[in-house]
Amino acid sequence: MDNVMSKIRSLDTYPKINEDFYSRTLSGGVITLASSIVMFLLFISELRLYLYTVTETQLLVDTSRGETLRINFDVTFPALPCSILSLDAMDISGEQHLDVKHDIVKKRLDTHGNVIEERQDGIGAPKIEKPLQRHGGRLEHNETYCGSCYGAEVSDDDCCNSCDEVRELYRKKGWALSNPDSIDQCKREGFLQRIKDEEGEGCNIYGFLEVNKVAGNFHFAPGQSFHQSGVHVHDLLVFQKDSFNVSHKINKLAFGGYFPGVVNPLDRVQWTQETPSGMYQYFLKVVPTVYTDVRGHTIQSNQFSVTEHFRSAEVGLLQSLPGVFFFYDLSPIKVTFAEEHISFLHFLTNVCAIVGGVFTVSGILDSFIYHGQRAIKKKMEIGKFS
Numbered sequence: 001m002d003n004v005m006s007k008i009r010s011l012d013t014y015p016k017i018n019e020d021f022y023s024r025t026l027s028g029g030v031i032t033l034a035s036s037i038v039m040f041l042l043f044i045s046e047l048r049l050y051l052y053t054v055t056e057t058q059l060l061v062d063t064s065r066g067e068t069l070r071i072n073f074d075v076t077f078p079a080l081p082c083s084i085l086s087l088d089a090m091d092i093s094g095e096q097h098l099d100v101k102h103d104i105v106k107k108r109l110d111t112h113g114n115v116i117e118e119r120q121d122g123i124g125a126p127k128i129e130k131p132l133q134r135h136g137g138r139l140e141h142n143e144t145y146c147g148s149c150y151g152a153e154v155s156d157d158d159c160c161n162s163c164d165e166v167r168e169l170y171r172k173k174g175w176a177l178s179n180p181d182s183i184d185q186c187k188r189e190g191f192l193q194r195i196k197d198e199e200g201e202g203c204n205i206y207g208f209l210e211v212n213k214v215a216g217n218f219h220f221a222p223g224q225s226f227h228q229s230g231v232h233v234h235d236l237l238v239f240q241k242d243s244f245n246v247s248h249k250i251n252k253l254a255f256g257g258y259f260p261g262v263v264n265p266l267d268r269v270q271w272t273q274e275t276p277s278g279m280y281q282y283f284l285k286v287v288p289t290v291y292t293d294v295r296g297h298t299i300q301s302n303q304f305s306v307t308e309h310f311r312s313a314e315v316g317l318l319q320s321l322p323g324v325f326f327f328y329d330l331s332p333i334k335v336t337f338a339e340e341h342i343s344f345l346h347f348l349t350n351v352c353a354i355v356g357g358v359f360t361v362s363g364i365l366d367s368f369i370y371h372g373q374r375a376i377k378k379k380m381e382i383g384k385f386s
Contacts, residue, residue, distance in 0.1 A: 035362035050347040053339040062334035074206035074252040079245035081198035082106040091216025109202035221323025243276040256301035259291035284328040294339040
């Protein structure tokens with residue numbers, strides 16, 4: 001019978017745990033406590049990753065067509081009055097927006113940067129009393145006002161009832177308005193007087209442009225712009241100045257809306273002009289960007305990189321137009337950011353890996369310390385009896 005039982009025991013393929021592993025030691029307790037703390041901290045870290053979102057980034061070819069690009073800007077010119085500052089935009093498709101006034105607000109600033117007046121550009125012109133009619137007489141009570149365009153009218157029915165309308169037709173003709181006082185509308189509105197009154201002031205101009213999503217440029221420059229022999233020029237004769245200080249501070253410049261993590265490299269950039277005249281140029285590479293938050297809300301925006309260049313120029317040349325120019329080009333690559341939650345299965349797998357890994361490492365460390373202590377103890381006992 002004992003022989004049979006011995007043979008059955010020999011078939012046991014499950015080795016039993018050594019009795020040494022049942023021993024409780026101080027080092028084992030310390031390691032258990034330390035490993036529990038490590039597991040708890042790693043679990044909290046993994047739980048935070050699970051509860052919060054992660055952002056996935058992808059690069060795609062931009063296949064969008066026929067879209068527009070919104071340019072938000074806020075620029076301060078401490079040495080250019082609002083009355084002489086104009087904004088133009090043009091692109092490679094041939095579309096031009098000269099002397100832009102819609103969606104633009106200007107703030108007159110004193111020498112200390114304090115706001116004197118704030119108004120939307122093109123609004124608030126002085127009321128004209130008894131202006132000169134197109135036929136040469138003064139406006140009577142029973143007449144409708146129709147001012148002369150001083151040779152710039154396209155048809156006999158054209159009327160110019162303000163200085164801006166005369167200047168606009170002159171611009172379309174490619175003519176320079178050298179003496180505004182010779183224009184009744186400009187004289188009555190005090191066009192030159194307003195320029196003299198604002199001498200020494202600065203200007204803060206902000207708003208947005210809606211342009212085609214193609215390469216182009218926009219610029220801030222003194223004088224009203226027009227085309228002459230295919231060349232873009234600004235009428236500077238009326239100001240009778242040899243140079244213009246285009247020192248500026250870009251408070252904000254963004255292509256599209258804000259999204260989390262966006263960095264606009266020109267925000268709060270400031271530049272001071274040292275030479276009498278010149279053109280400051282920014283060359284921008286715009287990268288279309290789509291940001292999708294965890295709720296599925298999508299923000300169409302853009303990021304951009306920039307290089308800068310100042311071109312000093314000789315006074316009086318058409319090629320030496322003073323101003324601040326922004327030349328932008330579109331990247332064919334689109335960046336997409338998508339907020340996502342880590343899946344629960346991924347979280348559970350990581351937790352199991354943390355528990356298993358910590359138990360394995362702590363077990364190895366405890367075994368090493370325990371057997372090391374036993375070996376030292378045996379050597380001490382052998383030395384005692386020898």
